[in-house]
Amino acid sequence: MRNMEIVAHRGASAVCPENTMSAFERSLELGATGIETDVQMTSDGRLVLIHDETLSRTGGAEGWVKDTTYDQLRTRDAGSWFHADFTGERIPSLEELFKLVQGKGTLLNLELKNGIVSYKGMEEKVIQAIRDWNLEKQVVLSSFNHASLVRCKRLAPEIRTALLYMEKLYRPYDYAAKLEASGLHPYKLAVTQEDVAAALAHGIVTYPFTVNDPAEMQAMIDMGVQGIITDVPDVLASLLTVH
Numbered sequence: 308m309r310n311m312e313i314v315a316h317r318g319a320s321a322v323c324p325e326n327t328m329s330a331f332e333r334s335l336e337l338g339a340t341g342i343e344t345d346v347q348m349t350s351d352g353r354l355v356l357i358h359d360e361t362l363s364r365t366g367g368a369e370g371w372v373k374d375t376t377y378d379q380l381r382t383r384d385a386g387s388w389f390h391a392d393f394t395g396e397r398i399p400s401l402e403e404l405f406k407l408v409q410g411k412g413t414l415l416n417l418e419l420k421n422g423i424v425s426y427k428g429m430e431e432k433v434i435q436a437i438r439d440w441n442l443e444k445q446v447v448l449s450s451f452n453h454a455s456l457v458r459c460k461r462l463a464p465e466i467r468t469a470l471l472y473m474e475k476l477y478r479p480y481d482y483a484a485k486l487e488a489s490g491l492h493p494y495k496l497a498v499t500q501e502d503v504a505a506a507l508a509h510g511i512v513t514y515p516f517t518v519n520d521p522a523e524m525q526a527m528i529d530m531g532v533q534g535i536i537t538d539v540p541d542v543l544a545s546l547l548t549v550h
């Protein structure tokens with residue numbers, strides 16, 4: 308394991324439209340050692356990378372991802388909302404991202420967005436895709452839907468899971484151990500030094516999100532976290548180089 312994982316949140320989302328191939332590629336150029344992205348499912352069962360359940364903010368159209376076919380979705384412009392330079396950018400499929408990271412040491416953090424929308428069979432499809440691409444060791448599955456992560460663990464004990472949460476938890480490492488999760492992904496204000504140390508003593512790593520300010524990054528590093536999820540991987544990479 309590297310000393311500190313630099314996990315690009317939705318790719319290099321400060322300088323590119325989030326969750327696009329440009330954002331993923333750029334994040335690697337900027338020093339990210341990992342990529343975080345959001346997985347949703349189209350009406351015809353294809354796994355695609357977009358944060359919101361609807362297309363209106365970043366998907367260049369109205370409507371829900373769950374009600375849109377893959378072919379329809381691929382005609383949408385996922386870049387021009389961010390900047391005209393990115394006009395024509397597409398919502399990526401999960402396989403496109405797999406192709407980018409395969410053969411590299413990049414950590415791939417797939418967040419399953421199966422909370423607001425309940426995507427039937429999503430866990431099975433994601434796991435099958437990971438296995439088809441032999442990426443079991445590179446992927447960490449995360450979700451705010453912890454029941455979904457337990458389901459993933461039952462289906463694929465070999466694939467790591469990490470719990471996303473917003474508020475401080477009582478003994479989060481005990482909870483993670485019960486759910487057989489190997490990581491904690493807390494909101495940055497829910498991190499404590501004691502929890503980070505206790506989690507590590509149980510073999511559980513802590514990656515807070517979403518940390519963009521260098522002073523906050525430093526505070527997380529001082530608390531002993533093993534990774535940071537950030538929109539600005541280059542800022543974290545520079546901070547770590549200085550040390």
Ligand code: G3P
Pocket residue numbers: 316343345358418449471492516517536
């Ligand atoms: O991985 C942490 C983070 O991605 C969770 O929140 O809303 O940015 O998907 P959100």
Ligand code: CA
Pocket residue numbers: 343344345418
């Ligand atoms: Ca996410």
